[in-house]
Amino acid sequence: MSANLSNEATMAVAKAAPGIAVAATSVTGAIDWSATAYMLTAGYMALQILLLIPKYRQMFRDWRKKS
Numbered sequence: 034m035s036a037n038l039s040n041e042a043t044m045a046v047a048k049a050a051p052g053i054a055v056a057a058t059s060v061t062g063a064i065d066w067s068a069t070a071y072m073l074t075a076g077y078m079a080l081q082i083l084l085l086i087p088k089y090r091q092m093f094r095d096w097r098k099k100s
Contacts, residue, residue, distance in 0.1 A: 058064040 059066055
């Protein structure tokens, strides 16, 4: 029973570790999360644009063939 309890405690700590790490870096100022969020959002938008270009290019070609 003791091994099961320690296994559960280990799993709980592992699950909480990412949240604790983010909170610790936010409180200490080690990472500027607002700038990080801005960069990730800008990167996501650029990726979406790049992935949509072939789709819209094909749609435009199909439209020109119909006309």
